[in-house]
Amino acid sequence: MHPVLSDRRYVLVYLLVWLLFGVLLAGGFEGTGERGLVSQLVFVPTTVAYALACLSTWYLCRVFPLESDASVWRALPVHALASALASGIWGITVSGWARLIDRLAGDIGAVRVQADRGPALFLLGMLLYSLATAVHYLLIAVEASRDAERRALELNLAAREAELRALRAQIDPHFMFNSLHSISALTTTDPVAARRMCLLLADFLRDTLRLGAHQRISLAEEFALAEQFLAIEQIRFGSRLRVERRAAEDVGTCLVPPLILQPLVENAVVHGVSQLVEGGTIHMTACRTTGLLTISLENPCDPERLRSRGVGLGLDVLRRRLAAQCGIADVVHVAEGVGRYRVELRLPVVTAV
Amino acid sequence: MSRDATAPQLAPLRVAIVDDEPLARSYLRELLAAHDDVEIVAECANGIEAVKACADIKPDLLLLDIQMPKLDGFDVLELIGHAVPVIFVTAYDAFAVRAFEVHAVDFLLKPFGPERLAEALTRSRSRLGSADLQPVHRVLAEVRTGRAPLSRILIRDRADVHVIPVEKIDYIESQDDYVAVRVDGRSLLKEQTLSELAELLDPNRFVRIHRRYALNLTRLVRIEQSDTGSRTATLRDGTELPISRSGYARLRERL
Incomplete structure:
Protein backbone atom coordinates (compact mmCIF):
# COMPACT_ATOMS: atom_id res chain seq x y z
CA MET A 1 0.00 0.00 0.00
CA HIS A 2 1.24 3.43 -0.91
CA PRO A 3 2.14 5.36 2.27
CA VAL A 4 0.16 8.44 1.20
CA LEU A 5 -2.89 6.42 0.21
CA SER A 6 -2.83 4.47 3.44
CA ASP A 7 -4.44 7.32 5.37
CA ARG A 8 -7.23 9.63 4.19
CA ARG A 9 -5.66 12.63 5.94
CA TYR A 10 -2.40 12.17 4.07
CA VAL A 11 -4.28 12.13 0.75
CA LEU A 12 -6.07 15.36 1.72
CA VAL A 13 -2.90 17.19 2.69
CA TYR A 14 -1.10 15.95 -0.39
CA LEU A 15 -3.86 17.12 -2.73
CA LEU A 16 -4.14 20.48 -0.94
CA VAL A 17 -0.43 21.13 -1.47
CA TRP A 18 -0.77 20.37 -5.17
CA LEU A 19 -3.95 22.45 -5.41
CA LEU A 20 -2.06 25.41 -4.00
CA PHE A 21 0.76 24.75 -6.44
CA GLY A 22 -1.75 24.58 -9.29
CA VAL A 23 -3.19 27.96 -8.33
CA LEU A 24 0.29 29.50 -8.20
CA LEU A 25 1.23 27.90 -11.49
CA ALA A 26 -1.87 29.17 -13.29
CA GLY A 27 -1.34 32.62 -11.79
CA GLY A 28 2.33 32.55 -12.76
CA PHE A 29 1.41 31.74 -16.37
CA GLU A 30 -1.26 34.40 -16.93
CA GLY A 31 -1.47 36.62 -13.86
CA THR A 32 -4.88 37.87 -12.80
CA GLY A 33 -7.62 39.23 -14.99
CA GLU A 34 -9.78 37.37 -17.45
CA ARG A 35 -6.97 35.37 -19.03
CA GLY A 36 -5.82 34.53 -15.51
CA LEU A 37 -9.24 33.10 -14.68
CA VAL A 38 -9.21 30.93 -17.77
CA SER A 39 -5.70 29.83 -16.85
CA GLN A 40 -6.91 28.81 -13.39
CA LEU A 41 -9.72 26.86 -14.97
CA VAL A 42 -7.32 25.05 -17.29
CA PHE A 43 -4.40 24.31 -14.98
CA VAL A 44 -5.74 23.84 -11.44
CA PRO A 45 -7.84 20.66 -12.00
CA THR A 46 -5.23 19.11 -14.29
CA THR A 47 -2.46 19.79 -11.78
CA VAL A 48 -4.44 17.99 -9.08
CA ALA A 49 -4.98 15.11 -11.48
CA TYR A 50 -1.25 15.05 -12.18
CA ALA A 51 -0.68 14.89 -8.43
CA LEU A 52 -2.36 11.52 -8.38
CA ALA A 53 -0.33 10.38 -11.39
CA CYS A 54 2.89 11.32 -9.58
CA LEU A 55 2.06 8.81 -6.83
CA SER A 56 2.67 6.02 -9.34
CA THR A 57 6.44 6.56 -9.09
CA TRP A 58 6.28 4.82 -5.69
CA TYR A 59 5.91 1.44 -7.38
CA LEU A 60 8.88 2.12 -9.64
CA CYS A 61 10.91 3.19 -6.61
CA ARG A 62 10.03 -0.08 -4.95
CA VAL A 63 11.04 -2.13 -7.97
CA PHE A 64 14.31 -0.18 -8.38
CA PRO A 65 15.65 0.35 -4.86
CA LEU A 66 18.81 2.45 -4.58
CA GLU A 67 21.23 0.10 -2.91
CA SER A 68 24.45 0.55 -4.86
CA ASP A 69 25.95 2.75 -7.54
CA ALA A 70 25.00 0.21 -10.15
CA SER A 71 21.38 0.26 -9.07
CA VAL A 72 21.33 4.06 -9.35
CA TRP A 73 22.50 3.81 -12.95
CA ARG A 74 19.90 1.20 -13.63
CA ALA A 75 17.09 3.26 -12.07
CA LEU A 76 18.00 6.56 -13.71
CA PRO A 77 16.89 5.86 -17.33
CA VAL A 78 13.77 4.15 -16.06
CA HIS A 79 12.74 7.19 -14.06
CA ALA A 80 13.69 9.56 -16.90
CA LEU A 81 11.48 7.63 -19.28
CA ALA A 82 8.69 7.44 -16.72
CA SER A 83 8.78 11.16 -16.06
CA ALA A 84 8.77 11.99 -19.79
CA LEU A 85 5.86 9.64 -20.30
CA ALA A 86 3.92 11.00 -17.34
CA SER A 87 4.58 14.57 -18.34
CA GLY A 88 3.58 13.86 -21.95
CA ILE A 89 0.32 12.34 -20.81
CA TRP A 90 -0.20 15.36 -18.59
CA GLY A 91 0.26 17.66 -21.60
CA ILE A 92 -2.27 15.71 -23.64
CA THR A 93 -4.70 15.75 -20.71
CA VAL A 94 -4.36 19.53 -20.31
CA SER A 95 -4.94 20.16 -24.01
CA GLY A 96 -7.97 17.85 -24.04
CA TRP A 97 -9.34 19.57 -20.93
CA ALA A 98 -8.83 23.01 -22.51
CA ARG A 99 -10.67 21.91 -25.65
CA LEU A 100 -13.54 20.61 -23.55
CA ILE A 101 -13.73 23.93 -21.66
CA ASP A 102 -13.82 25.87 -24.91
CA ARG A 103 -16.54 23.73 -26.30
CA LEU A 104 -18.68 23.86 -23.16
CA ALA A 105 -18.10 27.50 -22.24
CA GLY A 106 -18.13 28.88 -25.79
CA ASP A 107 -14.54 29.55 -26.84
CA ILE A 108 -13.21 31.53 -23.88
CA GLY A 109 -9.60 31.03 -25.08
CA ALA A 110 -8.63 28.05 -22.97
CA VAL A 111 -6.97 26.28 -25.88
CA ARG A 112 -4.87 29.38 -26.62
CA VAL A 113 -3.74 29.68 -23.00
CA GLN A 114 -2.75 26.02 -22.98
CA ALA A 115 -1.04 26.02 -26.37
CA ASP A 116 1.24 28.93 -25.35
CA ARG A 117 2.61 26.95 -22.45
CA GLY A 118 3.05 23.55 -24.10
CA PRO A 119 6.90 23.16 -23.96
CA ALA A 120 7.16 24.82 -20.53
CA LEU A 121 4.50 22.53 -19.19
CA PHE A 122 6.33 19.43 -20.47
CA LEU A 123 9.58 20.43 -18.75
CA LEU A 124 7.75 21.35 -15.58
CA GLY A 125 5.91 18.01 -15.64
CA MET A 126 9.17 16.09 -15.87
CA LEU A 127 10.65 18.15 -13.06
CA LEU A 128 7.65 17.57 -10.81
CA TYR A 129 7.65 13.88 -11.50
CA SER A 130 11.36 13.66 -10.70
CA LEU A 131 10.79 15.61 -7.51
CA ALA A 132 8.06 13.17 -6.53
CA THR A 133 10.45 10.30 -7.23
CA ALA A 134 13.10 11.84 -4.96
CA VAL A 135 10.57 12.34 -2.18
CA HIS A 136 9.41 8.73 -2.51
CA TYR A 137 12.97 7.43 -2.23
CA LEU A 138 13.32 9.50 0.90
CA LEU A 139 10.13 8.00 2.31
CA ILE A 140 11.34 4.50 1.59
CA ALA A 141 14.66 5.19 3.30
CA VAL A 142 12.93 6.56 6.40
CA GLU A 143 10.63 3.57 6.55
CA ALA A 144 13.50 1.12 6.11
CA SER A 145 15.48 2.66 8.91
CA ARG A 146 12.46 2.61 11.19
CA ASP A 147 11.90 -1.05 10.27
CA ALA A 148 15.50 -1.91 11.01
CA GLU A 149 15.26 -0.17 14.35
CA ARG A 150 12.15 -2.10 15.27
CA ARG A 151 13.67 -5.37 14.16
CA ALA A 152 16.79 -4.71 16.21
CA LEU A 153 14.62 -3.99 19.22
CA GLU A 154 12.58 -7.15 18.71
CA LEU A 155 15.72 -9.24 18.32
CA ASN A 156 17.16 -7.70 21.44
CA LEU A 157 14.00 -8.50 23.34
CA ALA A 158 13.92 -12.07 22.06
CA ALA A 159 17.55 -12.53 23.10
CA ARG A 160 16.85 -11.19 26.57
CA GLU A 161 13.82 -13.43 26.92
CA ALA A 162 15.63 -16.50 25.68
CA GLU A 163 18.44 -15.83 28.11
CA LEU A 164 15.98 -15.66 30.97
CA ARG A 165 14.20 -18.79 29.91
CA ALA A 166 17.51 -20.55 29.50
CA LEU A 167 18.56 -19.57 32.99
CA ARG A 168 15.34 -20.89 34.39
CA ALA A 169 15.62 -24.05 32.32
CA GLN A 170 19.24 -24.67 33.28
CA ILE A 171 18.36 -26.62 36.37
CA ASP A 172 15.18 -28.64 36.48
CA PRO A 173 13.74 -28.30 39.99
CA HIS A 174 12.73 -31.97 39.95
CA PHE A 175 16.34 -32.90 39.42
CA MET A 176 17.09 -30.97 42.61
CA PHE A 177 14.24 -32.61 44.57
CA ASN A 178 15.20 -36.09 43.45
CA SER A 179 18.88 -35.48 44.26
CA LEU A 180 18.02 -34.19 47.70
CA HIS A 181 15.86 -37.25 48.24
CA SER A 182 18.77 -39.49 47.30
CA ILE A 183 21.06 -37.62 49.70
CA SER A 184 18.45 -37.98 52.40
CA ALA A 185 18.31 -41.72 51.72
CA LEU A 186 22.09 -42.09 51.79
CA THR A 187 22.74 -40.20 55.03
CA THR A 188 22.04 -43.23 57.23
CA THR A 189 22.92 -46.10 54.94
CA ASP A 190 26.07 -44.70 53.35
CA PRO A 191 27.20 -41.39 54.85
CA VAL A 192 30.34 -41.26 52.70
CA ALA A 193 28.28 -41.53 49.53
CA ALA A 194 25.86 -38.93 50.88
CA ARG A 195 28.71 -36.51 51.40
CA ARG A 196 30.10 -37.26 47.96
CA MET A 197 26.72 -36.54 46.38
CA CYS A 198 26.39 -33.29 48.34
CA LEU A 199 29.74 -32.16 46.99
CA LEU A 200 28.92 -33.26 43.44
CA LEU A 201 25.68 -31.34 43.59
CA ALA A 202 27.38 -28.25 44.99
CA ASP A 203 30.07 -28.38 42.28
CA PHE A 204 27.48 -28.80 39.59
CA LEU A 205 25.40 -25.87 40.81
CA ARG A 206 28.41 -23.60 41.20
CA ASP A 207 29.85 -24.47 37.79
CA THR A 208 26.46 -24.04 36.14
CA LEU A 209 26.13 -20.54 37.54
CA ARG A 210 29.75 -19.62 36.83
CA LEU A 211 29.92 -20.96 33.27
CA GLY A 212 26.41 -19.84 32.46
CA ALA A 213 27.53 -16.24 32.85
CA HIS A 214 30.10 -16.54 30.06
CA GLN A 215 29.46 -15.88 26.39
CA ARG A 216 31.52 -18.86 25.34
CA ILE A 217 33.26 -21.63 27.20
CA SER A 218 35.53 -24.42 26.01
CA LEU A 219 33.93 -27.66 24.96
CA ALA A 220 36.06 -29.43 27.57
CA GLU A 221 34.37 -27.39 30.30
CA GLU A 222 30.96 -28.03 28.76
CA PHE A 223 31.59 -31.77 28.68
CA ALA A 224 32.82 -31.72 32.27
CA LEU A 225 29.61 -30.03 33.37
CA ALA A 226 27.44 -32.57 31.56
CA GLU A 227 29.41 -35.34 33.18
CA GLN A 228 28.91 -33.83 36.62
CA PHE A 229 25.19 -33.89 36.01
CA LEU A 230 25.31 -37.48 34.81
CA ALA A 231 27.46 -38.53 37.79
CA ILE A 232 24.73 -37.27 40.13
CA GLU A 233 22.04 -39.07 38.15
CA GLN A 234 24.15 -42.22 38.21
CA ILE A 235 23.98 -42.25 41.98
CA ARG A 236 20.21 -42.11 41.70
CA PHE A 237 19.71 -44.68 38.97
CA GLY A 238 22.62 -46.96 39.84
CA SER A 239 23.75 -49.38 37.16
CA ARG A 240 20.78 -48.54 34.93
CA LEU A 241 22.48 -45.36 33.76
CA ARG A 242 25.73 -45.75 31.85
CA VAL A 243 27.67 -43.08 30.03
CA GLU A 244 30.23 -43.30 27.24
CA ARG A 245 32.10 -40.33 25.87
CA ARG A 246 34.19 -40.22 22.74
CA ALA A 247 35.68 -36.89 21.82
CA ALA A 248 38.34 -36.24 19.24
CA GLU A 249 41.51 -34.67 20.63
CA ASP A 250 41.20 -31.39 18.79
CA VAL A 251 37.73 -30.44 20.02
CA GLY A 252 38.35 -29.67 23.71
CA THR A 253 39.58 -26.16 22.98
CA CYS A 254 36.68 -25.25 20.70
CA LEU A 255 34.49 -22.54 22.16
CA VAL A 256 30.75 -23.08 22.50
CA PRO A 257 27.88 -21.22 24.16
CA PRO A 258 27.59 -22.51 27.74
CA LEU A 259 25.08 -25.15 28.85
CA ILE A 260 24.14 -26.34 25.38
CA LEU A 261 24.57 -29.96 26.43
CA GLN A 262 22.47 -29.63 29.58
CA PRO A 263 19.04 -29.94 27.93
CA LEU A 264 20.32 -32.86 25.86
CA VAL A 265 21.65 -34.93 28.75
CA GLU A 266 18.59 -34.11 30.81
CA ASN A 267 16.28 -35.35 28.03
CA ALA A 268 18.42 -38.43 27.57
CA VAL A 269 17.98 -39.34 31.23
CA VAL A 270 14.41 -38.24 31.88
CA HIS A 271 12.79 -39.36 28.62
CA GLY A 272 15.29 -42.02 27.60
CA VAL A 273 17.23 -44.19 30.00
CA SER A 274 14.99 -43.72 33.05
CA GLN A 275 12.04 -45.02 31.01
CA LEU A 276 13.76 -48.35 30.41
CA VAL A 277 13.52 -51.18 32.91
CA GLU A 278 17.06 -52.30 32.11
CA GLY A 279 18.39 -48.80 31.63
CA GLY A 280 20.92 -48.01 28.92
CA THR A 281 24.01 -46.18 27.79
CA ILE A 282 24.18 -42.54 26.79
CA HIS A 283 26.79 -41.94 24.08
CA MET A 284 28.35 -38.51 23.80
CA THR A 285 30.66 -37.75 20.90
CA ALA A 286 32.33 -34.69 19.47
CA CYS A 287 34.38 -34.21 16.33
CA ARG A 288 35.34 -31.43 14.00
CA THR A 289 35.78 -31.21 10.28
CA THR A 290 36.73 -28.06 8.42
CA GLY A 291 34.83 -25.28 10.07
CA LEU A 292 32.19 -27.52 11.62
CA LEU A 293 32.00 -28.82 15.18
CA THR A 294 29.59 -31.74 15.58
CA ILE A 295 28.48 -32.79 19.04
CA SER A 296 26.14 -35.73 19.28
CA LEU A 297 24.23 -37.39 22.06
CA GLU A 298 22.51 -40.70 21.55
CA ASN A 299 20.41 -42.67 23.98
CA PRO A 300 18.16 -45.70 23.89
CA CYS A 301 14.49 -45.13 24.59
CA ASP A 302 11.33 -47.15 24.95
CA PRO A 303 9.88 -47.58 21.44
CA GLU A 304 6.41 -47.91 22.95
CA ARG A 305 6.72 -44.91 25.19
CA LEU A 306 3.98 -42.37 25.14
CA ARG A 307 4.93 -39.04 23.68
CA SER A 308 5.57 -37.21 26.88
CA ARG A 309 5.25 -33.52 27.10
CA GLY A 310 8.46 -31.64 27.48
CA VAL A 311 10.66 -33.74 25.21
CA GLY A 312 10.88 -31.01 22.64
CA LEU A 313 10.66 -28.15 25.10
CA GLY A 314 14.29 -28.14 26.18
CA LEU A 315 15.40 -28.41 22.56
CA ASP A 316 13.11 -25.56 21.53
CA VAL A 317 14.54 -23.33 24.21
CA LEU A 318 18.04 -24.27 23.08
CA ARG A 319 17.19 -23.56 19.44
CA ARG A 320 15.79 -20.14 20.27
CA ARG A 321 18.67 -19.35 22.56
CA LEU A 322 21.29 -20.23 19.96
CA ALA A 323 19.45 -18.22 17.32
CA ALA A 324 19.02 -15.17 19.55
CA GLN A 325 22.38 -15.21 21.32
CA CYS A 326 24.71 -16.39 18.63
CA GLY A 327 22.68 -15.70 15.52
CA ILE A 328 23.13 -19.30 14.39
CA ALA A 329 20.10 -21.18 13.19
CA ASP A 330 19.74 -24.80 12.17
CA VAL A 331 22.06 -26.07 14.90
CA VAL A 332 19.91 -28.74 16.51
CA HIS A 333 19.26 -31.88 14.47
CA VAL A 334 17.14 -34.71 15.82
CA ALA A 335 17.12 -38.24 14.45
CA GLU A 336 14.65 -40.71 15.87
CA GLY A 337 14.81 -44.44 15.25
CA VAL A 338 12.97 -47.33 16.82
CA GLY A 339 14.23 -47.39 20.38
CA ARG A 340 16.93 -44.81 19.70
CA TYR A 341 17.05 -41.05 19.98
CA ARG A 342 19.90 -38.97 18.67
CA VAL A 343 20.50 -35.24 18.81
CA GLU A 344 23.28 -33.58 16.91
CA LEU A 345 24.50 -30.02 17.40
CA ARG A 346 26.33 -28.59 14.42
CA LEU A 347 28.21 -25.45 15.30
CA PRO A 348 30.74 -23.31 13.49
CA VAL A 349 34.21 -23.97 14.89
CA VAL A 350 35.33 -21.11 17.11
CA THR A 351 38.64 -21.21 18.90
CA ALA A 352 40.37 -18.77 21.21
CA VAL A 353 42.85 -16.48 19.47
CA MET B 1 9.17 -43.06 66.11
CA SER B 2 5.57 -42.09 66.04
CA ARG B 3 3.75 -45.24 66.95
CA ASP B 4 0.04 -45.42 67.29
CA ALA B 5 -0.99 -46.30 70.84
CA THR B 6 -3.63 -48.68 69.53
CA ALA B 7 -1.33 -50.25 67.00
CA PRO B 8 -0.32 -53.45 68.85
CA GLN B 9 -3.83 -54.90 68.67
CA LEU B 10 -4.01 -54.45 64.91
CA ALA B 11 -2.76 -56.87 62.34
CA PRO B 12 0.38 -55.50 60.71
CA LEU B 13 -0.15 -53.31 57.69
CA ARG B 14 1.19 -55.24 54.70
CA VAL B 15 2.94 -52.73 52.48
CA ALA B 16 4.46 -52.99 49.01
CA ILE B 17 7.11 -50.49 47.94
CA VAL B 18 7.25 -49.57 44.25
CA ASP B 19 10.01 -47.28 42.98
CA ASP B 20 12.48 -47.64 40.14
CA GLU B 21 15.27 -45.95 42.10
CA PRO B 22 17.12 -48.26 44.50
CA LEU B 23 17.95 -45.41 46.87
CA ALA B 24 14.34 -44.34 47.13
CA ARG B 25 13.36 -47.92 47.98
CA SER B 26 16.02 -48.31 50.63
CA TYR B 27 14.96 -45.00 52.14
CA LEU B 28 11.35 -46.18 52.47
CA ARG B 29 12.52 -49.49 53.88
CA GLU B 30 14.55 -47.67 56.47
CA LEU B 31 11.71 -45.36 57.52
CA LEU B 32 9.17 -48.19 57.60
CA ALA B 33 11.44 -50.27 59.84
CA ALA B 34 10.62 -47.83 62.61
CA HIS B 35 6.95 -48.82 62.42
CA ASP B 36 6.28 -52.09 64.27
CA ASP B 37 2.82 -52.29 62.79
CA VAL B 38 4.08 -52.29 59.23
CA GLU B 39 5.32 -55.27 57.33
CA ILE B 40 7.02 -54.90 53.95
CA VAL B 41 5.68 -57.71 51.83
CA ALA B 42 7.09 -56.69 48.45
CA GLU B 43 9.65 -54.40 46.93
CA CYS B 44 9.25 -53.66 43.24
CA ALA B 45 11.56 -51.83 40.85
CA ASN B 46 8.94 -51.17 38.17
CA GLY B 47 5.24 -51.16 37.45
CA ILE B 48 5.11 -54.63 35.97
CA GLU B 49 6.62 -56.14 39.10
CA ALA B 50 4.13 -54.15 41.13
CA VAL B 51 1.17 -55.56 39.23
CA LYS B 52 2.50 -59.08 39.74
CA ALA B 53 3.07 -58.49 43.42
CA CYS B 54 -0.45 -57.16 43.84
CA ALA B 55 -1.88 -60.27 42.19
CA ASP B 56 0.25 -62.71 44.18
CA ILE B 57 0.58 -61.07 47.55
CA LYS B 58 -2.38 -58.68 47.75
CA PRO B 59 -0.80 -56.02 49.98
CA ASP B 60 -2.88 -53.71 52.16
CA LEU B 61 -1.14 -50.61 50.91
CA LEU B 62 1.01 -49.54 47.97
CA LEU B 63 3.72 -46.92 48.28
CA LEU B 64 3.84 -46.08 44.61
CA ASP B 65 6.26 -43.95 42.61
CA ILE B 66 4.66 -42.28 39.59
CA GLN B 67 7.39 -41.88 37.00
CA MET B 68 8.62 -45.36 36.16
CA PRO B 69 9.52 -47.20 32.97
CA LYS B 70 6.81 -48.98 30.92
CA LEU B 71 4.00 -48.56 33.40
CA ASP B 72 3.71 -45.42 35.46
CA GLY B 73 1.98 -45.26 38.82
CA PHE B 74 -1.40 -44.50 37.29
CA ASP B 75 -1.09 -47.45 34.89
CA VAL B 76 -0.35 -49.74 37.83
CA LEU B 77 -3.43 -48.48 39.59
CA GLU B 78 -5.56 -49.16 36.53
CA LEU B 79 -4.18 -52.68 36.14
CA ILE B 80 -4.59 -53.89 39.68
CA GLY B 81 -8.27 -53.30 39.14
CA HIS B 82 -9.63 -53.74 42.63
CA ALA B 83 -8.79 -50.76 44.72
CA VAL B 84 -5.68 -51.21 46.79
CA PRO B 85 -5.16 -48.08 48.85
CA VAL B 86 -2.27 -46.15 47.37
CA ILE B 87 0.14 -43.53 48.66
CA PHE B 88 1.84 -41.88 45.73
CA VAL B 89 5.50 -40.96 46.13
CA THR B 90 6.99 -38.54 43.62
CA ALA B 91 9.08 -35.40 43.14
CA TYR B 92 6.52 -33.93 40.77
CA ASP B 93 3.85 -31.90 42.52
CA ALA B 94 2.10 -31.50 39.16
CA PHE B 95 0.67 -35.00 39.63
CA ALA B 96 -1.06 -34.14 42.92
CA VAL B 97 -4.42 -33.24 41.41
CA ARG B 98 -4.58 -36.39 39.32
CA ALA B 99 -3.50 -38.49 42.30
CA PHE B 100 -6.43 -37.34 44.39
CA GLU B 101 -8.77 -37.71 41.46
CA VAL B 102 -8.01 -41.43 41.52
CA HIS B 103 -8.63 -41.42 45.28
CA ALA B 104 -5.06 -41.83 46.45
CA VAL B 105 -4.84 -42.00 50.22
CA ASP B 106 -2.00 -39.53 50.26
CA PHE B 107 0.63 -37.91 48.13
CA LEU B 108 4.23 -37.76 49.36
CA LEU B 109 6.50 -35.23 47.72
CA LYS B 110 10.17 -36.17 47.56
CA PRO B 111 12.12 -35.36 49.60
CA PHE B 112 10.01 -36.16 52.65
CA GLY B 113 10.88 -37.02 56.24
CA PRO B 114 9.75 -39.77 58.65
CA GLU B 115 7.00 -37.59 60.19
CA ARG B 116 5.30 -37.05 56.86
CA LEU B 117 5.39 -40.78 56.08
CA ALA B 118 3.94 -41.61 59.54
CA GLU B 119 1.10 -39.20 58.89
CA ALA B 120 0.34 -40.86 55.56
CA LEU B 121 0.37 -44.31 57.19
CA THR B 122 -2.06 -43.18 59.87
CA ARG B 123 -4.33 -41.82 57.20
CA SER B 124 -4.26 -45.06 55.24
CA ARG B 125 -5.03 -47.04 58.44
CA SER B 126 -8.19 -45.02 58.90
CA ARG B 127 -9.14 -45.52 55.27
CA LEU B 128 -8.57 -49.29 55.31
CA GLY B 129 -11.89 -50.30 56.79
CA SER B 130 -14.00 -47.77 55.00
CA ALA B 131 -15.97 -48.86 51.97
CA ASP B 132 -15.51 -45.79 49.79
CA LEU B 133 -13.14 -47.60 47.50
CA GLN B 134 -14.55 -47.61 44.00
CA PRO B 135 -13.32 -49.86 41.24
CA VAL B 136 -10.30 -48.01 39.99
CA HIS B 137 -10.93 -48.47 36.29
CA ARG B 138 -14.20 -46.61 36.71
CA VAL B 139 -12.51 -43.80 38.57
CA LEU B 140 -9.75 -43.65 35.98
CA ALA B 141 -12.34 -43.56 33.23
CA GLU B 142 -13.94 -40.56 34.89
CA VAL B 143 -10.60 -38.85 35.18
CA ARG B 144 -9.66 -39.61 31.60
CA THR B 145 -12.84 -38.29 30.06
CA GLY B 146 -12.00 -35.10 28.26
CA ARG B 147 -8.36 -36.08 27.91
CA ALA B 148 -6.71 -37.35 24.74
CA PRO B 149 -7.95 -40.76 23.58
Missing part, protein backbone atom coordinates in the same frame (compact mmCIF):
# COMPACT_ATOMS: atom_id res chain seq x y z
CA LEU B 150 -6.13 -43.83 24.84
CA SER B 151 -3.02 -44.72 22.88
CA ARG B 152 -2.64 -48.11 24.53
CA ILE B 153 -4.67 -50.56 26.56
CA LEU B 154 -3.31 -52.21 29.66
CA ILE B 155 -4.41 -55.74 30.37
CA ARG B 156 -3.49 -57.94 33.27
CA ASP B 157 -3.62 -61.66 32.63
CA ARG B 158 -3.08 -63.14 36.08
CA ALA B 159 0.45 -61.96 36.83
CA ASP B 160 1.27 -61.05 33.23
CA VAL B 161 0.90 -57.53 31.98
CA HIS B 162 0.12 -56.69 28.37
CA VAL B 163 0.63 -53.21 27.06
CA ILE B 164 -1.25 -53.10 23.78
CA PRO B 165 -0.97 -50.12 21.44
CA VAL B 166 -4.49 -49.42 20.20
CA GLU B 167 -3.45 -49.66 16.55
CA LYS B 168 -2.67 -53.36 17.08
CA ILE B 169 -6.22 -54.14 18.16
CA ASP B 170 -8.52 -55.74 15.56
CA TYR B 171 -11.75 -55.40 17.48
CA ILE B 172 -13.14 -55.49 20.99
CA GLU B 173 -15.96 -57.77 22.00
CA SER B 174 -18.23 -57.24 24.98
CA GLN B 175 -18.59 -60.14 27.40
CA ASP B 176 -20.82 -58.95 30.22
CA ASP B 177 -18.63 -57.06 32.67
CA TYR B 178 -15.54 -57.88 30.63
CA VAL B 179 -14.23 -57.03 27.24
CA ALA B 180 -12.28 -59.41 25.03
CA VAL B 181 -9.60 -57.47 23.18
CA ARG B 182 -8.66 -59.18 19.93
CA VAL B 183 -4.97 -58.80 19.07
CA ASP B 184 -2.87 -60.89 16.67
CA GLY B 185 -5.44 -63.68 16.69
CA ARG B 186 -5.55 -63.82 20.49
CA SER B 187 -8.26 -62.66 22.85
CA LEU B 188 -7.29 -60.90 26.04
CA LEU B 189 -9.82 -60.30 28.78
CA LYS B 190 -10.08 -57.04 30.63
CA GLU B 191 -12.40 -56.19 33.46
CA GLN B 192 -14.25 -53.23 32.00
CA THR B 193 -17.49 -52.79 30.11
CA LEU B 194 -17.35 -52.09 26.39
CA SER B 195 -19.25 -48.82 26.87
CA GLU B 196 -16.70 -47.57 29.37
CA LEU B 197 -13.78 -48.55 27.20
CA ALA B 198 -15.29 -47.30 23.94
CA GLU B 199 -15.62 -43.83 25.41
CA LEU B 200 -11.89 -43.68 26.01
CA LEU B 201 -10.93 -44.74 22.49
CA ASP B 202 -10.37 -42.52 19.49
CA PRO B 203 -13.78 -42.32 17.73
CA ASN B 204 -12.01 -41.91 14.40
CA ARG B 205 -10.36 -45.29 14.79
CA PHE B 206 -12.88 -47.39 16.71
CA VAL B 207 -16.53 -47.55 15.80
CA ARG B 208 -19.21 -49.35 17.79
CA ILE B 209 -20.67 -51.40 14.95
CA HIS B 210 -22.84 -53.46 17.26
CA ARG B 211 -23.91 -53.53 20.90
CA ARG B 212 -21.26 -56.20 21.38
CA TYR B 213 -18.48 -55.02 19.07
CA ALA B 214 -16.17 -52.05 18.62
CA LEU B 215 -14.19 -52.33 15.40
CA ASN B 216 -10.80 -50.90 14.43
CA LEU B 217 -11.68 -49.21 11.13
CA THR B 218 -8.31 -49.97 9.55
CA ARG B 219 -9.17 -53.70 9.71
CA LEU B 220 -12.39 -53.38 7.76
CA VAL B 221 -12.24 -54.88 4.25
CA ARG B 222 -15.87 -54.86 3.14
CA ILE B 223 -19.46 -54.75 4.26
CA GLU B 224 -21.95 -57.29 2.95
CA GLN B 225 -25.71 -57.27 3.09
CA SER B 226 -27.65 -60.52 3.18
CA ASP B 227 -31.07 -61.16 1.65
CA THR B 228 -32.72 -60.61 4.98
CA GLY B 229 -31.19 -57.15 5.21
CA SER B 230 -28.67 -57.81 7.98
CA ARG B 231 -25.15 -56.55 7.42
CA THR B 232 -21.81 -58.20 8.08
CA ALA B 233 -18.35 -56.64 8.32
CA THR B 234 -15.47 -58.67 6.95
CA LEU B 235 -12.09 -58.01 8.49
CA ARG B 236 -8.64 -58.27 6.98
CA ASP B 237 -8.08 -61.69 8.58
CA GLY B 238 -11.42 -63.00 7.33
CA THR B 239 -13.32 -62.63 10.59
CA GLU B 240 -16.94 -61.67 10.11
CA LEU B 241 -18.77 -59.47 12.61
CA PRO B 242 -22.43 -58.47 12.65
CA ILE B 243 -23.36 -54.83 12.12
CA SER B 244 -26.47 -53.48 13.79
CA ARG B 245 -28.61 -50.84 12.16
CA SER B 246 -27.42 -48.05 14.41
CA GLY B 247 -23.90 -49.44 14.11
CA TYR B 248 -24.17 -49.11 10.33
CA ALA B 249 -25.26 -45.49 10.71
CA ARG B 250 -22.22 -44.77 12.90
CA LEU B 251 -19.98 -46.58 10.44
CA ARG B 252 -21.27 -44.53 7.52
CA GLU B 253 -20.52 -41.33 9.41
CA ARG B 254 -16.87 -42.33 9.65
CA LEU B 255 -16.35 -43.71 6.17
